[in-house]
Amino acid sequence: MKMLKIPEPTVVRLSLYSRFLNQASSKGIDIISSDEIGAAVGIPSAQVRKDLSYFGEFGIRGVGYRVRELCSQVDKLLCVNQTWPVIIIGAGHLGLAMSGYRGLQDRGFDVIALFDANPAKQGELPNGLSVLPMERLAETVREKDIRIGIITVPADAAQQVAEALIAAGITAIINFAPTVLNVPPEVKVRNIDLTVNLEVLSFNLGMRG
């Protein structure tokens, strides 16, 4: 497999393909075409073929791709063929929703614990996970060798939480708080911002007049 630098939008699409390919594989499907993949994930088949050209050897010209082999290589590239321990900071509704989200475990992301500065939110959750005080953050990250943190605190607390995560050794952050985090270049942040997504919709509605 060519290990070129893969652009981030391609990585996003590979993640979508992977989820579909895993479903197809578990249904016992052996060969799948770029048309079928594209239709399932809502991406033009020409784009699918371009993205999967990184995995050329699993294609059979004019027929399709060998599902199991392609799937396994895409998952290997995405590093979801291993388990990633994850922590969540903020045990409000959003943090609890994320901690109970089955899709994470299915893809190898294992929520180890939640953290919250509010003592009233600390303790054991019905799903068996613990909400720990922030003071336990550094030791947990170190002991469990955690690299990924999910921030679900309000905007005005997010930067401070990010700094605590980074000080503890976290290098990859999902940020749900509607604010831009200042982090060192070696820390990777993905922002998930509901307001921005809604504004793309209102922009589109406005364009239609």
Add this chain to the structure above:
Amino acid sequence: MKMLKIPEPTVVRLSLYSRFLNQASSKGIDIISSDEIGAAVGIPSAQVRKDLSYFGEFGIRGVGYRVRELCSQVDKLLCVNQTWPVIIIGAGHLGLAMSGYRGLQDRGFDVIALFDANPAKQGELPNGLSVLPMERLAETVREKDIRIGIITVPADAAQQVAEALIAAGITAIINFAPTVLNVPPEVKVRNIDLTVNLEVLSFNLGMRG
């Protein structure tokens, strides 16, 4: 203002600029430079200047932009200078988190009601909003002239919910379910997918070895 077709990544950035410009404006700042905007939202200043070239008349060469006028024009373009009624389908933790999210109202998105098929989840929430049965969806959308729906149901229910929304007259959807929705071309969907975002992180962690 030139009304060219603006690419979606630019719209996303305009939404980020807008939030920062509104903050600056409310602090009484009159003039702001592209360097300052870029530093605040984590985007190179050359990109900021390119994006804001749509709004050229608010720039003062070598100095910056007139905050209040720029802000008002960006908000007008994004159509956030008006109130958009919004409904949420799915009253689990995620739906409740979204319904209580202050950032929405601040930007003109007004959650009118939640809907859930489970009678145990129906009723009034502590924040005063109602969780209504799905049977009330169509009348609510019609009466309140709602165009935007947020889907927070599990993946296996999402397509059916999307179809109910579209049948009721919704044309813009935020989809949190980890599945691709099949919708007619006139319906705009923005997917917010935690797993995909996590896999971009695991990909990056893997690349570092």
